[in-house]
Amino acid sequence: MNYKDTLHLPKTDFPMKADLVTREPERLKIWEEQGLYGQIQDTRKDAPLFVLHDGPPFANGDVHMGTALNKVLKDLIVKSKTMAGFRAPFVPGWDCHGLPIEFKVVKESRGLSPVEVRRKSEEYARKFIDIQRGQFKRLGVFGTWADPYLTLAHGYEAEIIRAFAKFVEKGLVYQSKKPVYWSTGAQTALAEAEVEYADRTDPAIYVKFPLVTGDLAGKANMVIWTTTPWTLPANVAIAVSAKQEYVLVTLGRDGWAEDFFVARPLLESFTREAELQVYGEVATVTGEQLAGLEAQHPFLDRKSRIITADFVTMDSGTGQVHVAPGHGADDYIAGKQHGLPILSPVDDAGKLTEEAGMPAWTGKYVFDANADVVAHLRSIKALLGEQKYLHSYPHCWRSKTPVVFRAVEQFFIKIDALRADALKAIDGVTWLPHWGRNRIYGTVESRPDWCISRQRTWGVPLPVFYDASGQPILDAALARKVADLVDQHGTNLWFEKNDAEWAQMLGLPAGTTRRSDTLDVWIDSGVSHTAVTAKRPELGGSPIADVYIEATDQHRGWFQSSLMTSIALYGQAPYKSVITHGFVVDKDSRKKVSKSEQGTYAKPMNAEHFVGKYGADIVRLWASSVDYQNEVPFSEESFKGLTDAYRSFRNILRILLANLFDFDSAQHAVEFRPLGETGGVAAWTRGPSGEAIRGTIIDRWVLSRLQEVTETCRKAYAEYDFRKVFQTLNQFVTVDISALYVDITKDRLYCDAANSPRRRVTQTVMARVLDSLARLLAPILVFTADEAWQFAGRKTSVHLEQFPEPDAVLRDTALEAQMEQLLGLxxxxxxxxxxxxxxxxxxxxxxxxxxxxxxxxxxxxxxxxxxxxxxxxxxxxxxxxxxxxxxxxxxxxxxxxxxxxxxxxxxxxxxxxxxxxxxxxxxxxxxxxxxxxxxx
Incomplete structure (x- = not known):
C-alpha cells in the first residue's frame, strides 16, 4: 500500500501566491456590485454612532504616500469601530478652492477673465477629485464615495457664507489696514498655515540715526540693526527696552569717531561685528529715559520717534529695533499703541512704490532693492556695518517666493473675543499624542487676529458690499441673502453679475459696489463641522465629531480653523478627540513627502506606484506597522520588508484553511468548557456525541493565547494603536501558530484517523484561530482577510462581522506559565x-x-x-x-x-x-x- 494515500494531507484552493495587484480590483468590483458599504451601514443601523470626520485633502495631484497614510489610518479607525459594534459611517470630502489650483490654472493660461479662471479651476479640481477618489477606493477605503462632500458644492458654499454672517452678527468681523503675510509670487495675503520656512541669506546692517531732539541733539546717535533693509523707507520709530541700560560710547575707526547709544549687553558683539573701536564711555541711561526723543531718518525727511517695547531683546543687534508698523506684527501693535503712521510703500508684486520716497528705487523688487539701500546708506555714511546673514525666512508654500509683511486693507476676525473659550475647549478634548494639546494651545494662545480676506479668484467670495462713499457694509442679513442665492446658483454668480445686478437682486441702493476678494480657504474647510457633520443625516446631525485625525501641521491649520469657527458658532470644540500623525519623510533626504515636494524626488512617492507594484494590502500593512505618531521614514527598500510579514499572514491563513479541508463545524466542532468538578478551566472538552475529551496542553495553550491576543487587539484598536495590533498578530502567527501549534499538531492532523477526538479538537482550535484571525486582520488586510473568509465557506463579507469576544473561560494564565516552562525545556x-x-x-x-x-x-x-x-x-x-x-x-x-x-x-x-x-x-x-x- 502507498501509505501517503492514507494521510490526511492539507488541501485548499486558497493560493499561496497573493497576486494582489490582479485580485484586489476583482474583489473591489464585487464589493461595489454588492453595495458592501451600504450593507455594513444597514447591519449597524441600530448600533451606537461613532463619527470620524474626514479632513478634506486638497483636490490637486495624485495621492502620495503621506496622504495614503492619512486615509488608511482613518479607514483603520472606521473599520475597527464598525467591527467593535459601532455604526461608523465615513463621508469623505475634498477641499476644492484656493491658491494651488488657481496658481496652476493661471500659470498655464494667461489673460483669463475671473469667470474663466473659476471655470478652469473647477474643472481641474473635479478632475483630481475623480483621480483621488479612485486611488482611495483602490486602497480599500470604505465610504460614501458616490456622495462625498465638496467645498465647491453650492450647498457647502452657502454654509460658508452663512457662517460668515454669524461671525458678523456676533461682532467678530472688522476691516483694518495692518500687516499680513503677503505672497509676491501669488499676489495675495496668506494664511499662517500657507507659510513655510526656508533658509535665506540677507544683508544684516547697522544703520546710524542721529538724534535731533533733547540735550544730545546733533551730538549723539541711535544705531539700529536690521536684516530687511528694504523696509527702511517705512521706518517711523526706534524701539528700546524700557528697563535696559544703554551706554553712550564714543566709537570710531580710521580717524573718525562719533557718540552712539548701545545697549550695554550688546556693546561687545556690536563693536566686534561692525569692526569699531570703543574710545570711551560718555554716559549711561535707561531705555525709559531715551523714550520720547526723536532721531533723523538716515535718507528721508522724516523723524523717527524713540519708543519702548517689550519685544526688544538682547539676543542680537544693538538693543534698538527699527520699527515699520506697515511691515511687521509687533511693529504694527507698537505703532497703534503710540499713534504712529502705518506706511507700506510696496505693491502687490512686492515692488517699492513712489511712496518709498526714493524715485530711483520705484518698481524695484524689495529683495533686489536691498543692495540699493545698502549702497545708498554707505554713500551717505549712515552704514556702520554689514554682514551676510543666514536665517530661516517665511516663504509662500505654493509660489516658493519669500513672503513680505505688508499692510493692506483686509478683513479680520477678532481672535481675542474667542481665545479664552478656545483655550478652555482645548482642555476638554482628548489629544493623542498628549503633546498635541500643548502645540495647539500655544498656537491659539499667541495667535493674532485672523485675516480672512484673500486677493484671489478661485474661492468663496467675501460677501461684503460697499456704499457710495466706499465704506464696507457688514450686514449679517445681507450675507444670508447672498448665501441663499449661492445655494441655488453657486458662487460663480458673484463674478458673473455686475454691481447693478447684485444691488437689484438684494434691494441695495444704486451705487453700491462689491469687490473680488474671497474668503480664506481655511474657513472653507474650517466650517465643515457645520456644512457636513451637522448636516449629513448619517452623521447624526451634531457638529461635534468623535475624532479628527490629520498630520502635525494641522495644529495651526484645520484643527485650529475648525476649533475657532466652532467656538464662534457653537461655543464648543467640534471634536471630542484629536489624533496627530507625523509626516511621511524620505528615508534618505528626510524631506517631507507632499504634493508640492514630490517632484524633487528621484524615487517614486505616489501611492499608486506601490499599490500597482505590491498591492493595497501591503500599503495598508505598512500604515498599520509604523509609529505614526512620530515622523515616518519611508523608502521602497524598507517597504519591501513588509512583504515578508504579509507572506507570514497569508501563509498561516492558507495552512489553517488547508488543515480544515474535511472539517464541518456543524458536525465536527468540539465545545470547550469546564466539566463539572473535574477542575481546570477549559481543561476538558466535549465531543459532538457528548463524550468527554481530554484536551492536550498545546490545544489549551493556543486557546488561552487566542483570548489574550483577541483582548490585546481589541484594546489596541480602541486606543488607535494599530502598530500594537500588527505586532501582536504577527507574533501570534509566526511563533505561536506557525512555529509551534501547526508544527506540533502536524502528526495528529496527518496521521490520526480522520474523526479521531484529538484531530477534531485540533481542527476546532484551528477553525477558531482562523475565524478570529480573519476578523482581527480585516481592518488592516482588507482584501486578504475577506478572501480567506470566503475560502472558509462564508457566504457574506468579513467586513459585515464584529471582532471576536475574548472568552474568560478559555483563558488560563497558570497554563500559559507552565507552557513557558515547557518551551524552555x-x-x-x-x-x-x-x-x-x-x-x-x-x-x-x-x-x-x-x-x-x-x-x-x-x-x-x-x-x-x-x-x-x-x-x-x-x-x-x-x-x-x-x-x-x-x-x-x-x-x-x-x-x-x-x-x-x-x-x-x-x-x-x-x-x-x-x-x-x-x-x-x-x-x-x-x-x-x-x-x-x-x-x-
Whole structure:
C-alpha cells in the first residue's frame, strides 16, 4: 500500500501566491456590485454612532504616500469601530478652492477673465477629485464615495457664507489696514498655515540715526540693526527696552569717531561685528529715559520717534529695533499703541512704490532693492556695518517666493473675543499624542487676529458690499441673502453679475459696489463641522465629531480653523478627540513627502506606484506597522520588508484553511468548557456525541493565547494603536501558530484517523484561530482577510462581522506559565538534539532517545506519566523524564523501530503482523481506510 494515500494531507484552493495587484480590483468590483458599504451601514443601523470626520485633502495631484497614510489610518479607525459594534459611517470630502489650483490654472493660461479662471479651476479640481477618489477606493477605503462632500458644492458654499454672517452678527468681523503675510509670487495675503520656512541669506546692517531732539541733539546717535533693509523707507520709530541700560560710547575707526547709544549687553558683539573701536564711555541711561526723543531718518525727511517695547531683546543687534508698523506684527501693535503712521510703500508684486520716497528705487523688487539701500546708506555714511546673514525666512508654500509683511486693507476676525473659550475647549478634548494639546494651545494662545480676506479668484467670495462713499457694509442679513442665492446658483454668480445686478437682486441702493476678494480657504474647510457633520443625516446631525485625525501641521491649520469657527458658532470644540500623525519623510533626504515636494524626488512617492507594484494590502500593512505618531521614514527598500510579514499572514491563513479541508463545524466542532468538578478551566472538552475529551496542553495553550491576543487587539484598536495590533498578530502567527501549534499538531492532523477526538479538537482550535484571525486582520488586510473568509465557506463579507469576544473561560494564565516552562525545556532538548546530530548519532530528533532532567519537583510531578503528550509537544519519538539537578537533556539513538507511515519511532511498530512496518495507531487507520475502500 502507498501509505501517503492514507494521510490526511492539507488541501485548499486558497493560493499561496497573493497576486494582489490582479485580485484586489476583482474583489473591489464585487464589493461595489454588492453595495458592501451600504450593507455594513444597514447591519449597524441600530448600533451606537461613532463619527470620524474626514479632513478634506486638497483636490490637486495624485495621492502620495503621506496622504495614503492619512486615509488608511482613518479607514483603520472606521473599520475597527464598525467591527467593535459601532455604526461608523465615513463621508469623505475634498477641499476644492484656493491658491494651488488657481496658481496652476493661471500659470498655464494667461489673460483669463475671473469667470474663466473659476471655470478652469473647477474643472481641474473635479478632475483630481475623480483621480483621488479612485486611488482611495483602490486602497480599500470604505465610504460614501458616490456622495462625498465638496467645498465647491453650492450647498457647502452657502454654509460658508452663512457662517460668515454669524461671525458678523456676533461682532467678530472688522476691516483694518495692518500687516499680513503677503505672497509676491501669488499676489495675495496668506494664511499662517500657507507659510513655510526656508533658509535665506540677507544683508544684516547697522544703520546710524542721529538724534535731533533733547540735550544730545546733533551730538549723539541711535544705531539700529536690521536684516530687511528694504523696509527702511517705512521706518517711523526706534524701539528700546524700557528697563535696559544703554551706554553712550564714543566709537570710531580710521580717524573718525562719533557718540552712539548701545545697549550695554550688546556693546561687545556690536563693536566686534561692525569692526569699531570703543574710545570711551560718555554716559549711561535707561531705555525709559531715551523714550520720547526723536532721531533723523538716515535718507528721508522724516523723524523717527524713540519708543519702548517689550519685544526688544538682547539676543542680537544693538538693543534698538527699527520699527515699520506697515511691515511687521509687533511693529504694527507698537505703532497703534503710540499713534504712529502705518506706511507700506510696496505693491502687490512686492515692488517699492513712489511712496518709498526714493524715485530711483520705484518698481524695484524689495529683495533686489536691498543692495540699493545698502549702497545708498554707505554713500551717505549712515552704514556702520554689514554682514551676510543666514536665517530661516517665511516663504509662500505654493509660489516658493519669500513672503513680505505688508499692510493692506483686509478683513479680520477678532481672535481675542474667542481665545479664552478656545483655550478652555482645548482642555476638554482628548489629544493623542498628549503633546498635541500643548502645540495647539500655544498656537491659539499667541495667535493674532485672523485675516480672512484673500486677493484671489478661485474661492468663496467675501460677501461684503460697499456704499457710495466706499465704506464696507457688514450686514449679517445681507450675507444670508447672498448665501441663499449661492445655494441655488453657486458662487460663480458673484463674478458673473455686475454691481447693478447684485444691488437689484438684494434691494441695495444704486451705487453700491462689491469687490473680488474671497474668503480664506481655511474657513472653507474650517466650517465643515457645520456644512457636513451637522448636516449629513448619517452623521447624526451634531457638529461635534468623535475624532479628527490629520498630520502635525494641522495644529495651526484645520484643527485650529475648525476649533475657532466652532467656538464662534457653537461655543464648543467640534471634536471630542484629536489624533496627530507625523509626516511621511524620505528615508534618505528626510524631506517631507507632499504634493508640492514630490517632484524633487528621484524615487517614486505616489501611492499608486506601490499599490500597482505590491498591492493595497501591503500599503495598508505598512500604515498599520509604523509609529505614526512620530515622523515616518519611508523608502521602497524598507517597504519591501513588509512583504515578508504579509507572506507570514497569508501563509498561516492558507495552512489553517488547508488543515480544515474535511472539517464541518456543524458536525465536527468540539465545545470547550469546564466539566463539572473535574477542575481546570477549559481543561476538558466535549465531543459532538457528548463524550468527554481530554484536551492536550498545546490545544489549551493556543486557546488561552487566542483570548489574550483577541483582548490585546481589541484594546489596541480602541486606543488607535494599530502598530500594537500588527505586532501582536504577527507574533501570534509566526511563533505561536506557525512555529509551534501547526508544527506540533502536524502528526495528529496527518496521521490520526480522520474523526479521531484529538484531530477534531485540533481542527476546532484551528477553525477558531482562523475565524478570529480573519476578523482581527480585516481592518488592516482588507482584501486578504475577506478572501480567506470566503475560502472558509462564508457566504457574506468579513467586513459585515464584529471582532471576536475574548472568552474568560478559555483563558488560563497558570497554563500559559507552565507552557513557558515547557518551551524552555524544549529549548534544552533542541540544543541536545543539535549536538547529537553534529556527532552523527542521529539524523533528526525523531531518531533520538531523549532523557529530560527537570529541576523543579512540582513541575515533574505535573508531567510525570504524560510522556506521550510531551513527545508530541517536543516532536520526539522516545522521551524519558527524570527529576533532580538542573534542567538538561541527553540524547542517544533510540532502539525503537521507525513507523513507515508516520516516521515516528514507536515501541509498538510491528506489533500487528498484518502491518509489520506500522505502529498500532497507523495500522488502525490503514485498516479503516482499507475497509472503506472495499465498501465503496
Amino acid at each position: 524544549r529549548g534544552k532538548i533542541g540544543q541536545a538534539v543539535e549536538g547529537a546530530r553534529a556527532e552523527k548519532l542521529i539524523g533528526n530528533a525523531l531518531e533520538g532517545a531523549v532523557t529530560l532532567q527537570i529541576a523543579d519537583q512540582s513541575l515533574y510531578d505535573q508531567l510525570n506519566g504524560r510522556e506521550a503528550e510531551l513527545e508530541e509537544l517536543f516532536i520526539l519519538s522516545d522521551l524519558t523524564i527524570a527529576v533532580g539537578g538542573e534542567n538538561s537533556a541527553r540524547v542517544i539513538r533510540t532502539t525503537r523501530q521507525k513507523c513507515a507511515r508516520c516516521w515516528r519511532h514507536r515501541k509498538d511498530v510491528g506489533a500487528r503482523p498484518a502491518h509489520p512496518e506500522l505502529c498500532e495507531r497507523c495500522a488502525d487507520v490503514v485498516e479503516d481506510v482499507a475497509k472503506k475502500t472495499v465498501v465503496s
